[in-house]
Amino acid sequence: AQSVAQPEDQVNVAEGNPLTVKCTYSVSGNPYLFWYVQYPNRGLQFLLKYITGDNLVKGSYGFEAEFNKSQTSFHLKKPSALVSDSALYFCAVRDESGNTPLVFGKGTRLSVIA
Amino acid sequence: DGGITQSPKYLFRKEGQNVTLSCEQNLNHDAMYWYRQDPGQGLRLIYYSQIVNDFQKGDIAEGYSVSREKKESFPLTVTSAQKNPTAFYLCASSISGGYNEQFFGPGTRLTVL
Numbered sequence: 416a417q418s419v420a421q422p423e424d425q426v427n428v429a430e431g432n433p434l435t436v437k438c439t440y441s442v443s444g445n446p447y448l449f450w451y452v453q454y455p456n457r458g459l460q461f462l463l464k465y466i467t468g469d470n471l472v473k474g475s476y477g478f479e480a481e482f483n484k485s486q487t488s489f490h491l492k493k494p495s496a497l498v499s500d501s502a503l504y505f506c507a508v509r510d511e512s513g514n515t516p517l518v519f520g521k522g523t524r525l526s527v528i529a
Numbered sequence: 530d531g532g533i534t535q536s537p538k539y540l541f542r543k544e545g546q547n548v549t550l551s552c553e554q555n556l557n558h559d560a561m562y563w564y565r566q567d568p569g570q571g572l573r574l575i576y577y578s579q580i581v582n583d584f585q586k587g588d589i590a591e592g593y594s595v596s597r598e599k600k601e602s603f604p605l606t607v608t609s610a611q612k613n614p615t616a617f618y619l620c621a622s623s624i625s626g627g628y629n630e631q632f633f634g635p636g637t638r639l640t641v642l
Contacts, residue, residue, distance in 0.1 A: 424569070447628045458533075458619055458633035459572075466628040505571065513627035514579075516562050516587070521571035 417442045419508050419520035427526045428496045436491040436523045438506035448489040449507040449517060450480055459505060465489060476500070496527045532556065533634035535620050540639045542607070542614070550605045550637045552620035558632075559625040561603035565589060566617040566636075575618075578603055579625050607639065615641045 418441045428434045440446055447466055451459040463474025470482045480491045491504060503524050507517040533554045542548045552561065560579045564572040574587030578597040592611025597603055603622075607614045617638050621631040 449630055451633075456617075456636070456638070458535075458635045459621075461630045461632070464628065464630055509628075513629075516560075516574055516577050517631055518574075519564075519572040521569065 417446075417508050417510055417515070417518045419506050419518055421504075421506055421520035421523045423523050424521075425524045425526065427528060430498055430527050430529050431495050434493050434496040434500070434525065434527070436504050436506075436525060438489045438491065438520060439487050440489060440506070440508045441487065442508055442510045445511040446489075447509045447511065447513070448480075448482065449509075450474065450478070450489075450491050451505045451507065451519075453503040453505065453522075462491070462504075496525075498527045498529050501525055501527045533620060533622055533632055535618075535634040535637050537637060538635065540637055542639065542641050544641055545609045547606055547608050548639065550607070550618055550620075550639070552603045552605065552634060554601055554603075554622045554632075554634075556622055556632065557600070558622035559600070560623045560631075561597070562621040562623075562631060563587075563593075563595065563603070563605045564619045564621065566619060572619065575605065614639055 420439045449464045450462040453459045465472050465482045473479045503522045506520045536551045562577040563575040576595040578584035594606045619636045620634040623629045623631040
């Protein structure tokens with residue numbers, strides 16, 4: 416069975432500081448990993464994904480994520496946080512068979528303080 | 530303008546009533562999904578369909594029903610058997626299989642009065 420853990424319900428960071436939102440996963444075989452962002456009362460927006468290759472993946476709005484196979488992690492990062500980055504962030508996983516829906520973590524609320 | 534539409538945005542239901550949430554996509558995606566979102570619980574899969582006229586139960590299918598008669602449409606019915614239906618419902622679609630991301634609609638907030 417596939418699963419995702421986002422160990423922090425809430426992350427607070429000052430504007431201009433780097434941010435990290437943590438994600439660990441469990442899957443049989445190789446994973447496909449995804450990050451999404453959700454603003455209040457809206458659907459989820461895709462940020463980035465890891466399929467294979469370079470462990471550092473770059474995505475939308477200056478976000479990036481680092482895949483670490485030995486630690487089964489896929490942490491989301493941004494060098495300099497903006498107040499507008501404040502939102503709910505979801506990590507998701509699918510196994511390499513690709514025949515199942517994405518499995519989502521419970522989400523991490525990011526607050527960027529001016 | 531391509532995308533996924535959900536209607537209505539807000540829906541109020543009396544206890545004992547069935548209601549149907551609409552989801553339409555014009556992305557030509559084969560696969561469609563329904564998720565339920567509750568505070569602190571993330572997204573939980575209700576049903577999904579990988580092809581027309583076929584669908585599978587997700588983790589919390591009890592009290593819900595779906596149909597997939599057309600590629601672009603995947604309506605969800607919340608029946609009176611669903612004991613706690615108040616939630617935010619999200620529909621998504623994707624190209625089937627592999628590493629393809631899912632695209633989400635704007636959601637429907639259902640409140641039982």
